Amino acid sequence: MTLPLHKSFATHIVLLLCLCLAGSVEAQERRVGPNDIVVLYENDAHGAIEGYPLLAALRDSMQRQTSHVAVVSCGDFSSGCAIGAISRGRYPVRMMRAVGYDYVVPGNHEFDFGVDTMRRRLGELNTTVLCGNFAPTGRGKPMVYPSSATRQFGARTVAFIGLTTPSTLTSSMPLHFQDSSGVWRYTFYAESLDSVLQASVDEVRGQGAEVVVLLAHIGDKEVPPLIAATRGVDVVLDGHFHSVIPHTMLRNADGEEVLWSSTGTKFSHIGMLVIPQKGAIWNTLLETATMGAANNAVYDTMVAVRRAFDSVGARRVGRSLQPVTRDYDGGSRADSPMGNLVCDAYRALTAADIALCNSGGIRADLPAGALSYGDIFAVAPFENKICVVQMSGQALLDGLEMGCREFPRCDGEFPQVAGLTFEIDTTVASTVVCDRNGVFVRVDGARRVKNVRVWDAGIQAYVPLRADGSYRVAGSDYMLLYGGDGYRFAGAKTVLKDICNYTEALELYIVRHLNGTVDSRYANPQGRIQVGHRKVTTDR
16 A cells, blocks of 8 residues: 555545445445444554555544444454554554554464463553453453444443454464463463353443444354344444455344455455445445545654654665565466565575475565565564474475365465475375364374475485485474464474574575575576465465
């Protein structure tokens, strides 16, 4: 997203957008009345700070139409981005505080810096944080945050309930949720999420709530079955999978319709939910690329934050002859140019036999032309450290099977590789078994990962990987040591740890091994991962 072109209030333009981008003739004819309730929502902003002045301007505009306006976030705002990582979440939180949010549900990336830092950052928001399924383990332990809040808008009572994806235990750093013995200290109630939600709904309905809005950071796969198993939710505003869901109707346990919406990522859209005084609830998504108005005070905060970030990120690193993207070719190859570059960096730095990287750890593309430290940081914005482990070929085979279990959908766990090639047989259904927290247990049948080959430097060729062989594997501690994305490499022994953070690994590779120039070998996928001709999608 580019910066807004000007800061003036263009109220009539914003209102026109609100009325004309609703997606149907019926919606275009709707108007916001003086007693209607408006909830502005976003999810997965991931450091796109240019969106906050637009959101604040839209809020100002709506407040001219009705006094009943709330602003909410469905999570993933403080990390997964360079501007968040370099400030440990402070810069995005500063922007959100400038806007003034009413309710926030934490996403999995809010936990990237640890539970204590997460609680400090959310405390700095000066807003109501809702999360009904995050609690310390053990009987009788209190919830970390309230599950719900009710608010009186004139004569009507609306309840907001917050839920965070249980996959946070493995999609954020698992170590943050464990004690020194590896025992889980926190839970997100993966096995009873529907019961947790139903209890919250029953409570707020008992308090007189006429409308129940679920603020969820859960995602496409889990929301439909969750709603199908519960009753009493009217609206789900969702995040986590970066999907643009303008308006989908789900069915709950009673067969009643529930509105479900999500705004994408990085402020591609801002959502507007309208609970009218009379008639049916409706919503629309507004494309921020077409919005010109910006709240002056929030815009000024954005400029100050951008200036502070740029002062750190402006240092010159090198150059790239072409853009290096995270994209797959959508056909026969599932390795990405950026995945190849990152894994090559890990392998070159450590002299390991093989390097692995989870796709979710690669957060941006590299531009063509001059490269700054900020560009490198955007690709690798987390605090993970590079390590080397010794593992058996069988453990590696199990890890690849775990990472490819959802293919052709490639979530954050999908592996990128160096020193290794393999094929994915999409005609074989995954037989991976995970525990209740999404951690690998075993492969319980046919395998879809085949023809795994490892580079033999002695003969300068790839040779079949041996299940009984032993290999030095480089990667992030998140993936190889701490069970990130549910990986578990049985019998792996740590050889080196805390070598450097993975931002430094990428910079060192470009400067020292590529002589400062990312060349044409990273223009396209290299075919390290071969698949059938099926379209690949990526998320998170």
